[in-house]
Amino acid sequence: MAHLELTQEEPDCADDGVWLQCIECGETLAPFDEVHYTCDACDGLLEVRYADLPTWDDFSGRGVWRYSAALPFAEGVSLPEGDTQLHDVPRLEEEVGVSRLRVKHEGMNPTGSFKDRGMTVGVRTAKELGVGKLACASTGNTSAALAAYGGRGGMETLVLLPQGKVAAGKVAQASLHGARILEVDGNFDTCLDIVQDLAHRGVVYLLNSLNPFRLEGQKTIGLEIMEQFRDEEGEYPDRIILPVGNAGNTAALYKCFRELEASGAITGDDIPALTGVQAAGSAPMVEAIQEGREETRRWESVETKATAIRIGNPVNAPKALPGIRQTGGTAVAVEDDEIMDAQRSLAEEGVGVEPASAASIAGLRKLRRQGVIDDSEQVVCLTTGHLLKDPDAAVEAGRDPEAVPGTTEGVLDYLGE
Ligand code: F0G
Numbered sequence: 001m002a003h004l005e006l007t008q009e010e011p012d013c014a015d016d017g018v019w020l021q022c023i024e025c026g027e028t029l030a031p032f033d034e035v036h037y038t039c040d041a042c043d044g045l046l047e048v049r050y051a052d053l054p055t056w057d058d059f060s061g062r063g064v065w066r067y068s069a070a071l072p073f074a075e076g077v078s079l080p081e082g083d084t085q086l087h088d089v090p091r092l093e094e095e096v097g098v099s100r101l102r103v104k105h106e107g108m109n110p111t112g113s114f115k116d117r118g119m120t121v122g123v124r125t126a127k128e129l130g131v132g133k134l135a136c137a138s139t140g141n142t143s144a145a146l147a148a149y150g151g152r153g154g155m156e157t158l159v160l161l162p163q164g165k166v167a168a169g170k171v172a173q174a175s176l177h178g179a180r181i182l183e184v185d186g187n188f189d190t191c192l193d194i195v196q197d198l199a200h201r202g203v204v205y206l207l208n209s210l211n212p213f214r215l216e217g218q219k220t221i222g223l224e225i226m227e228q229f230r231d232e233e234g235e236y237p238d239r240i241i242l243p244v245g246n247a248g249n250t251a252a253l254y255k256c257f258r259e260l261e262a263s264g265a266i267t268g269d270d271i272p273a274l275t276g277v278q279a280a281g282s283a284p285m286v287e288a289i290q291e292g293r294e295e296t297r298r299w300e301s302v303e304t305k306a307t308a309i310r311i312g313n314p315v316n317a318p319k320a321l322p323g324i325r326q327t328g329g330t331a332v333a334v335e336d337d338e339i340m341d342a343q344r345s346l347a348e349e350g351v352g353v354e355p356a357s358a359a360s361i362a363g364l365r366k367l368r369r370q371g372v373i374d375d376s377e378q379v380v381c382l383t384t385g386h387l388l389k390d391p392d393a394a395v396e397a398g399r400d401p402e403a404v405p406g407t408t409e410g411v412l413d414y415l416g417e
Contacts, residue, residue: 006262010051017051018072020212023319031072032128037199037210045318046212047255048072053263056227064117064220070259071216076124077153081116082220084108086228086380089349092361096368100233100378103346103361104225107353107386111173114221114249114384115145121217122207123149132156135204137191139245139308140170141385146207147177158204160184160191165307167354167390187302189313209248210315218249222256225380226266233378236270241367242382243359244276244285244331245309247320249384254323272380274329276320277363279304279356283333285314288321290331295321305336305393308356308385330372334362340397343387347398352387355397360384 011028013019020029020036024044029036031048039046054069061068063082068074086102093101106114123146126134134150135158136142143159143166150157157179161171165187174181184191192208199206209215222240229237244250253274260266278286282302288295299312314320324331336355342365343358360381367373387394404414 006258014051019049020046021049023047032125035129035131035205037196037206045210045316047319048212048216050259053259055263055265059223059227064120064217067220067223070219070223071121072213073121073124073128076120076217077127077149078120079110079116079148079152081109081120082224084224086225086232087349087351089346089351091349092345095345096364097375098364098368098373098377098379099375100237101364102229102237102380103351104221104380104382105351105353106221106382106384107357107389111141111144111148112169112386112389113141113145114218114382115141116149117220118209118214118217118248119145119149119207122211122214123153123155125211125213126155126205126207127153129205131205133158133204134207135159135195135198136207137161137188137195138166138170139188139310140166140174141308141389142208143179143181144170144173144177147174147179151178156180158182160195162187162191162310165310167307167393169389169391188311189298192313192315208315209246209251215248215252215255215316218252219256219259221249221382222253223260226260229378229380235378236266237272237380238377239273239275239329239373239379240382241275241277241360241364241379243306243309243356243384244278244320245311245314245356247276247285247314247316249382250274250276250323251316251319254320254327257327271327274324274327275363275367276324276329276331277359278331278333279306279309279339279359280333280335282310282312284312285317285320286331286333288317289324294318304339306339306355306359307390308354309359330367332363332366332372334359334366338362338366340393343393343397346383347387351383352394353383354385354387354389355393357383357385
């Protein structure tokens with residue numbers, strides 16, 4: 001297992017032991033004096049860095065804020081979030097043929113996706129910075145979380161969605177939680193280009209995963225998985241498989257493991273192999289891993305029924321690609337029908353997830369078939385969003401309702417009883 005680097009010299013600009021650091025040139029920035037999304041010097045991605053990294057004994061309480069010792073604040077704008085189930089799925093485990101398979105169901109967060117973990121920290125940061133108008137581009141879940149947490153925080157929210165490509169449940173959430181919704185004639189990547197321009201012009205505060213504070217909240221998925229798995233199984237998982245869109249979660253998990261290793265909470269050997277799954281119709285990360293490139297190529301045209309991960313230009317790739325490589329993981333693309341099959345299999349074991357989430361299970365099946373994952377592995381698959389987020393996809397993947405007469409006799413007759 002490669003040692004994961006983490007520079008830890010505290011610069012003068014740090015605020016209470018917290019600062020921003022560029023992952024490309026190492027430039028350090030004060031975290032809360034003014035708004036930064038990328039490096040002033042080279043436009044590289046920024047990470048939140050800490051003078052003190054906590055270990056297991058420093059965590060107490062529940063949910064995301066259990067891990068406040070690993071976050072920039074002691075508390076946030078909370079609904080509350082985190083503390084999601086790590087499900088057993090014995091039938092899938094048996095079918096796939098691994099030593100242990102657990103499903104971390106992030107669809108059980110307050111707005112039904114892992115984005116809530118990022119937003120509780122992101123909206124808290126917005127308050128620290130004194131900004132009032134929050135915005136994001138979204139394939140749906142981020143917009144739902146932003147609307148809910150922004151609303152909770154008493155702030156205005158604006159969301160840019162790719163027209164006609166966002167699942168009904170997500171639009172409904174963003175709308176009812178009070179966001180102003182702009183439906184953009186373009187895909188998610190176009191929406192993100194525009195909202196980044198708006199943010200740079202100072203019109204809005206950007207809460208996409210380009211915002212390094214959001215990823216701090218999402219880091220807690222990794223902390224929870226490690227603690228839950230260790231408490232239940234007596235050791236850490238060998239591998240974490242997750243759906244990838246903008247690669248924010250992949251970057252957040254990688255950072256989580258680097259910090260745990262640097263604090264001495266785990267050793268390099270304990271770090272799970274980060275394994276990303278994309279839909280075949282939008283797989284720039286898989287392409288970059290397969291071709292050994294440091295950056296992704298922007299896919300102008302993307303298509304998949306897993307609309308949450310219908311993304312052609314993963315902005316967090318420079319953080320996430322090293323994470324996949326240095327943890328000994330990989331990335332794999334799956335077809336939409338494999339995603340739908342996986343969604344059905346999970347649902348049959350009582351775990352209801354949206355299509356993008358099921359990509360993790362579809363990826364596991366494929367990597368087992370290819371022999372990349374062997375039968376001795378202990379695997380955690382991340383399911384990122386709830387089934388009800390995308391009711392149309394669920395109806396399409398599930399059984400058709402059957403029309404019957406409105407009498408008991410008629411129903412018995414129809415059932416052949
Ligand atoms: N799964 C779901 C359900 C998502 O909504 C997303 C991203 C991902 C996986 C991918 O996560 O971007 O961290 O690699 N959704 C964003 C949104 C883009 O706007 O809701 P990632």
